[in-house]
Amino acid sequence: MTREELKRIFAEELETIAPEVDLSMIAETDNIQEYFDLDSMDIFNLLAALHQRLIIDIPDNDASKLLTVKTALDYLVTLVPE
Incomplete structure (x- = not known):
């Protein structure tokens, strides 16, 4: 699975949990927990x-x-086969 596919899945699952979250609003290095409370x-x-x-x-x-x-994708890439 590509990094871009993992990013899409990460965003979809995060938006399911917290519908107000829009990852396009933040930098890849921003802390999502703090930014979106x-x-x-x-x-x-x-x-x-x-x-x-x-x-x-x-x-x-x-x-x-x-x-x-960034850290999420770096981590997920190591766990998910291509």
């Missing part, structure tokens, strides 16, 4: 949604790797 449950739900959609295991301890678009 997401709580820890939102991030947990994002982990679960990505787990289900991509059929990958994301340990709870790795939640911090999903706090910017």
Whole structure:
């Protein structure tokens, strides 16, 4: 799966959890949790949604790797086969 496909999936799942989120509004290095005022449950739900959609295991301890678009994509690329 390409980085662009992963970005689209990441954005879709995030928007499902927090409909007010529009990733085009922020830089890839901005903290999405702070920028969009997401709580820890939102991030947990994002982990679960990505787990289900991509059929990958994301340990709870790795939640911090999903706090910017860049780090999320860098992380997801390592877990999802092309």
